[in-house]
Amino acid sequence: MKHASFLPLSLSPLSRQLVMAGMLTTALVSTDLIINISHADSVTQQQSFNIQAGSLESALNQFAVQSGITVSFSPDVVAGIQADRFQGSAAPSTLITQLLADTGLQATLLANGSYSISKKSAPVAVTPKQKQSVELDDMLITSTRSDTQLKDSPQVVTVINREQIEQQMEMSSDTSQILSNLLPSFSPSRQKLTSGGETFRGRSPLFLIDGIPQSNPLRDGQRDGHTIDMSMVERVEVIHGASAIHGLGATGGIINFITRRPSQDTLKQSMNVQMTTPTGEFGDETSGYRTDYNLSGSKNDFEYTLGMSYERQGVFLDADGTEIGVDNVQGDIMNSKSYDLFTKLGYWIDDDQHIEASLNRYQVKGGNDYVSVDGDIEKGEPTTSVRGTPVGEAPYNRVLTTSLKYQNYDLAGMEFTAQAYRQEFEALFGSLESSSFYDPTLAPDSIDQTQIESVKKGAKFTLVKDGLLDDKLKITTGFDLLEDSSSQNLAMTNRSYVPEVVYKNYAPFLQLQLQPIDAVVLHAGVRYEHSELDVDDFTTVYNKGSTDVKGGSPDFSETLFNGGIVVSPLSWLSVFANYSEGFGMPDVGRVLREVNVAGATVDGLLDLEPIITTNREVGIRLNWDSVDFEVSYYESDSDLGSRLSANADNTQYMVNREKQEINGAEANLGWKVNDEHKLNLAYSYIRGRYDSDDDGKVDTDLNGQNIPPNRLIASWQAEWTPKLTSFVQASYNFDRNFDEEAGDDEEQFKAYGLIDATMAYKLSTGKIHAGITNLLNKDYFSYSSQTSYGSDTRNFKGRGRTLTIGYSLDF
Numbered sequence: 001m002k003h004a005s006f007l008p009l010s011l012s013p014l015s016r017q018l019v020m021a022g023m024l025t026t027a028l029v030s031t032d033l034i035i036n037i038s039h040a041d042s043v044t045q046q047q048s049f050n051i052q053a054g055s056l057e058s059a060l061n062q063f064a065v066q067s068g069i070t071v072s073f074s075p076d077v078v079a080g081i082q083a084d085r086f087q088g089s090a091a092p093s094t095l096i097t098q099l100l101a102d103t104g105l106q107a108t109l110l111a112n113g114s115y116s117i118s119k120k121s122a123p124v125a126v127t128p129k130q131k132q133s134v135e136l137d138d139m140l141i142t143s144t145r146s147d148t149q150l151k152d153s154p155q156v157v158t159v160i161n162r163e164q165i166e167q168q169m170e171m172s173s174d175t176s177q178i179l180s181n182l183l184p185s186f187s188p189s190r191q192k193l194t195s196g197g198e199t200f201r202g203r204s205p206l207f208l209i210d211g212i213p214q215s216n217p218l219r220d221g222q223r224d225g226h227t228i229d230m231s232m233v234e235r236v237e238v239i240h241g242a243s244a245i246h247g248l249g250a251t252g253g254i255i256n257f258i259t260r261r262p263s264q265d266t267l268k269q270s271m272n273v274q275m276t277t278p279t280g281e282f283g284d285e286t287s288g289y290r291t292d293y294n295l296s297g298s299k300n301d302f303e304y305t306l307g308m309s310y311e312r313q314g315v316f317l318d319a320d321g322t323e324i325g326v327d328n329v330q331g332d333i334m335n336s337k338s339y340d341l342f343t344k345l346g347y348w349i350d351d352d353q354h355i356e357a358s359l360n361r362y363q364v365k366g367g368n369d370y371v372s373v374d375g376d377i378e379k380g381e382p383t384t385s386v387r388g389t390p391v392g393e394a395p396y397n398r399v400l401t402t403s404l405k406y407q408n409y410d411l412a413g414m415e416f417t418a419q420a421y422r423q424e425f426e427a428l429f430g431s432l433e434s435s436s437f438y439d440p441t442l443a444p445d446s447i448d449q450t451q452i453e454s455v456k457k458g459a460k461f462t463l464v465k466d467g468l469l470d471d472k473l474k475i476t477t478g479f480d481l482l483e484d485s486s487s488q489n490l491a492m493t494n495r496s497y498v499p500e501v502v503y504k505n506y507a508p509f510l511q512l513q514l515q516p517i518d519a520v521v522l523h524a525g526v527r528y529e530h531s532e533l534d535v536d537d538f539t540t541v542y543n544k545g546s547t548d549v550k551g552g553s554p555d556f557s558e559t560l561f562n563g564g565i566v567v568s569p570l571s572w573l574s575v576f577a578n579y580s581e582g583f584g585m586p587d588v589g590r591v592l593r594e595v596n597v598a599g600a601t602v603d604g605l606l607d608l609e610p611i612i613t614t615n616r617e618v619g620i621r622l623n624w625d626s627v628d629f630e631v632s633y634y635e636s637d638s639d640l641g642s643r644l645s646a647n648a649d650n651t652q653y654m655v656n657r658e659k660q661e662i663n664g665a666e667a668n669l670g671w672k673v674n675d676e677h678k679l680n681l682a683y684s685y686i687r688g689r690y691d692s693d694d695d696g697k698v699d700t701d702l703n704g705q706n707i708p709p710n711r712l713i714a715s716w717q718a719e720w721t722p723k724l725t726s727f728v729q730a731s732y733n734f735d736r737n738f739d740e741e742a743g744d745d746e747e748q749f750k751a752y753g754l755i756d757a758t759m760a761y762k763l764s765t766g767k768i769h770a771g772i773t774n775l776l777n778k779d780y781f782s783y784s785s786q787t788s789y790g791s792d793t794r795n796f797k798g799r800g801r802t803l804t805i806g807y808s809l810d811f
Contacts, residue, residue, distance in 0.1 A: 048675040048719070049095060051086040059083035059099055060117070067092045073117035077105065082264055089722035143211070143237040143256040145245050145462055146476035146511050152521045154564020154578040155617055156240035156632050156666060158183060165230055167727050170274075170758040171771035171804060173290060173311060174333060176225045179255065181729060181756070183238060184684035185666055187708035188733055188783040191316065191324075191799060193331030193364065193395065195225035197705045197784040201241060201636060202662040202688045203252030203613065204584065209360065209401050210259055212421045213456060215249045218486040218501050219589030221452045223331070223427045227399040228362050229309040229340035231272070231292035233257045240666070241634055242582030242615035244527045244560040247480055247507055251582040251613040251638070259358065262303035262346060263296040270294045274769075274806025278317040278799075279777075288313040292340075301349075307342035315370065315385065319779035319800035325372040325383030327794065328430040331395035338364035352410040358403045365396035366430075375795035382781065382797045392431035392449045392492055400424040415464040423456040428491060439542040442493050451491040452589075458482040469514075476511040488589055490541075498589035499538035499551075505531045511562075523564040529583050530557045531610070535592065535602045544596040552602035556610050558583055572624040576632075577617065584611040586657065609657075613638045626672040636662040659691040661698045662707070676719040685710045701738040704787020709733040709749060723762040730755045733783060749787050752780040754798075766809035777801040 051062050056078045064071040069092055081103050086095065096107045096115060107115045140147045141157050150157060160182055168178040176189040176198055187198040199205075207214040207224045215224040239254040246254060276288040290311035297304060316324040316334040326332050344358040371388035375381040403421040431449040438446035462478040482505045488498035509527035516522070532555040540547045564578035591605060619632030638660050664686035671679045688702035701707075715729040732753040758771035777800050785796045 046089050046091055046722075048089050048722075049086055050675075051083070051095075051099070053085035054083065056081040056083045056099065056103065056105075063092070063096060063099065067095075070114035071096075071107075071117065072114065077117060077119060081105075084264070141237055141239075142258070143208070143239055143246075143254055144511075145478065145509075146464060146474060146513065148513065148523075151568075151574065151621070151623075152513070152515075152566055154521075154523050154566050154576045155243075155580065155615075156619060156630065158238040158240070160236040160238070162234055165233055165236070166808075167758060169230055170760070170769045170806065171756050171773050173230060175228075175230055178230060179225075179236075181713070181731065184682045184711040184713050184731075185240065185664070185686065185708065188711075188731075190782060190784045190796075191333070192327050192796075193226060193333050193336070193366070193397065194222050194327065196222035196330065197788045198222075198225060199706055199708060200252040200255070201634070201664060202686055202702065202707045203242070203582075203636060204249065205252045205255045206243075206246060206248075206250035208246060208254065208256040210358065210403060210405075211246065211256065211419065211460065212401055212403055212423055213246070213249060213458075213482075214399070214401070214423065214425075216425060216452065216454045216484075216486060217249050217585045217587070218484055218503055219452050219454070219488050219498055220587045221427045221429070221488075223397050223452075226333075226362075226364055226397050227401070227425070228257055228259075228342075228360055229292065229311075229338065231294070231309045232259055232307045232340055232342040232360065234260045240632075241578070241617055242580050242613040242636060244507075244529070244562070244581055244583050245509070245511070245525075247482060247527075247529070247583065248484075248503075248505065248531075249584050251584045251611060252636075259342065259344060259360070260294060260296065260305050260307060262298055262305045262344065265297055266299065267295070267297040268810070269296075270808065270810045272806060272808040274804055276802060276804040277314070278321070279772075279801045279803050280321040281317060284314075286314045286317060301347055303346040305342070305344040307340070309338075309340045311338045312336075313338075316799045316802075318382065318797040319774070319777045321800070322382070322797075323370070323385040324799065325375070325794070325796050326366075326370045326385045327796075328366075328370075328372055328390045329395075329432045330429060331397070331427075332366055333364065335367040335369055336364055337367065338362070352408060354407045354409075356403075356405045356407075358401075358405075360399075360401045362399045362401075363396060365398075366394035368394035372793065374792040376792055377795050381795070383793060383795045390430060391447060393428060395430045395449075396426075396428050398426040411463075413465070415466075417460075417462040417464075419460045421456075421458055421460075423454075425452070425454040425456075427452045431492065436541065436543045437490060437493075439493070439495075441542075442495075448490045448492045448495075450488055450497055452486065452488050454484065454486040456482065456484045472515050474513040476513075478509055480507045480509070481505070486589065488593070495541065496538065497541060498593045499535055501588050501592070502534040503531065503585070503588075504534070505529065519568045521566040521568075523562070523566075523578075525562045527560045527562075528557070529560060531555060531585075533588065533602070538592070540593060540595055544594065545598075547596050547598060547600065549592070549595050550601040550603075552604075554603050554605075558610060558612060560612075572622060574621045576619050576621065578615070579617075580615045582611075582613040582615065584613065586611060609640055611638055611640060628670045629668070631665070631667040633665045634663065636664075658694070659696065659698060660688065660702065661690075662686065662688040662702070678717045680713075680715045680717075682713045683711070684708070703738055704736070704749060704783060706788075707736075709736050709751075709783060724759070725761075726757065726759045728755070728757045736787070738787070749783060750781075752778060752798075754778055754780075766807055769806050769808065771804040771806075773802045773804075774798070774800055 049066050051059050060071050083099050104120055105117055106120050107117055179186045180189045185201045209228055214227045235258050237256045241253055243250045243254055271293045273291045278286050292309035295306045313334055313336050318324050341361045346356040348354050368390055370385040371390050373384045373386055375383040401423045405419045408416045428451045429449055431447055433447045437448040459481045464476045466474045484503040487500040490497050507527055507529045511525035514522045532553055534553050536551040538549055560581040562580040566574055566576045568574040615636050617632055617634040622629040640657050666684050668682045688707040689698035690700055690702055691698050692700040712732045718726045733751055735751040736749040755775040756773045757775055760767055760769040780798050782796050782798050
């Protein structure tokens with residue numbers, strides 16, 4: 001039996017219970033599976049359904065529970081057959097016929113009002129795709145490397161499904177904005193190309209695409225939040241807190257973008273077009289538009305997915321209708337163009353072996369049509385934009401991510417996965433007049449622009465053995481290899497700013513999951529990291545004294561541990577605790593380019609030591625009837641953390657290595673009021689401190705560049721009719737006073753709240769949708785402008801009320 005190579009959408013809390021009920025019944029009945037629910041309604045009466053994609057057996061379970069109609073069938077009749085997702089209103093007789101379409105099965109309505117499923121007398125051919133069983137159900141988290149069930153995870157995990165992604169994209173295509181809207185522990189979006197100051201639980205997250213690292217810790221240009229268009233993403237798995245399971249970089253957590261999966265149909269296509277404009281002014285300069293297209297399907301043992309997107313964004317306006325300042329140096333998504341080309345090809349070698357190749361090419365580039373006009377922080381005047389052409393080439397991100405993956409689902413009774421990947425990342429920053437760039441032998445001025453180039457090559461090997469000790473123990477082991485080559489140049493004068501740094505790493509790991517009794521799940525793991533940095537002899541720029549620095553190859557070895565427990569005294573209640581360690585590097589490039597002491601050697605630079613972050617967490621999960629609730633408290637500490645601080649004019653930033661302690665709490669409450677309405681409330685509290693005087697004790701608040709505000713996010717999803725739906729979300733970022741007990745009032749954050757909404761209507765062909773961000777046209781300065789990057793040059797306001805209108809079609 002083949003295994004499908006796709007990642008189904010996340011189940012709602014109610015659907016989880018329905019599936020669990022179906023699974024329990026399956027276990028109790030060994031021959032004929034008979035689902036007995038309350039007395040059946042009329043099979044022709046319209047009802048609301050929410051059937052998740054997955055096995056036909058699971059779909060029939062959900063159909064029976066939601067319709068109240070008894071369905072009987074033999075497990076071997078439906079084994080290995082898949083069913084697509086269905087959400088909306090339909091007559092049970094119509095829906096069950098749709099579920100069985102092209103399966104060779106039929107539903108017979110019996111005299112007692114129940115359905116019996118059997119093979120047709122002249123069965124049709126079943127494609128290999130339909131024979132494939134589900135590799136991962138909606139409860140499994142693939143980013144853990146061992147496919148941990150969500151309910152068994154000892155730390156907080158959030159899954160953002162395709163429906164949520166589409167919902168958010170009806171309002172904004174900005175990846176950072178989408179994450180911020182759905183994750184209260186993620187900093188408010190800067191609405192810029194740079195993600196500087198956008199942290200997760202107060203630390204840097206590791207961004208992945210299908211497990212491939214996108215972050216660039218060796219020379220962190222803070223552009224890793226824009227490496228893929230969200231229309232290419234099937235779902236996002238977010239692991240909260242430090243984790244070493246994917247190696248370098250996950251000191252704050254893991255954000256894994258899992259790309260679109262091939263359709264099981266012969267051919268399925270979807271397209272979307274939309275236009276965005278501020279409500280206060282309609283025009284070519286302020287309007288933006290985007291289009292995306294996806295094609296997927298399968299034929300015999302082949303499967304394929306192709307995606308394309310293009311977007312042009314206009315000038316952003318604040319609530320007063322004034323052009324928001326463009327960030328000509330760090331980069332901006334306003335007045336920009338972006339495109340994404342994505343393809344994924346798969347082939348089944350036999351029933352248990354699958355090979356898959358994928359490629360994603362993404363670029364976003366500024367238009368270079370505007371220059372910023374300094375504001376005045378003391379007077380409350382924002383940075384704005386006027387028409388003009390900045391010096392040099394426009395800032396851009398250019399990323400190519402490729403992967404080749406092999407899976408064997410029965411290698412001597414084990415599941416084996418091997419993945420080889422390559423990522424090429426190039427980021428150009430805008431021109432800047434800085435004393436750091438001055439060299440009297442080149443030019444009388446000191447204008448230049450920097451360019452970061454990084455190439456990552458790596459491989460991941462994972463072996464999973466399940467069912468040990470009478471199905472109580474699962475063992476996952478593996479080995480990772482990574483080589484990351486990064487450098488930074490001064491593009492206008494063709495000089496080296498940061499020498500090439502080659503990071504080599506290998507890391508074996510072992511992860512155990514033991515369930516000694518039904519109510520207890522234990523987790524334990526260890527990962528050994530061995531890393532080496534190779535840097536040749538180099539000379540710093542003129543501003544740093546043209547200092548000669550002797551190269552070297554410092555190496556580091558760290559053994560990282562994790563452990564956790566989940567106790568479920570009741571079927572709807574579980575308590576969890578977790579300890580984990582994350583492994584990261586400071587911004588090596590910043591350290592190297594700041595060397596100005598004669599005789600310095602790479603081997604002697606203490607600042608190159610790695611960042612080890614420990615994460616401790618306890619929490620409670622509740623999934624009772626129509627209510628799901630999760631609350632957790634965490635502590636994240638590092639003895640040698642990494643903090644950036646700015647110079648006097650906020651043009652250059654230095655790396656500070658200090659002890660850091662961060663603690664916080666997260667809570668999430670969901671309530672499915674009925675089949676048509678669902679409410680959700682999420683809250684995050686966080687505080688961070690660092691050791692400013694090197695006495696071993698934390699004494700000063702981490703600022704807004706590191707710590708997000710305490711945040712509250714509420715949402716309401718409604719289905720008014722089978723055709724009309726709406727979604728409203730409100731976020732509130734609470735006041736924050738940094739070191740107010742010390743009398744320091746220079747860095748205070750003034751709270752602000754935003755409301756967004758979207759509405760969609762299904763037509764006979766396709767769907768129209770309209771989304772509004774900042775519905776009340778709130779006038780505010782962004783969080784980063786108020787707390788971390790604030791200067792007259794970067795005193796940016798947030799966007800005013802903005803309207804997006806679009807049309808989408810599946811065919």
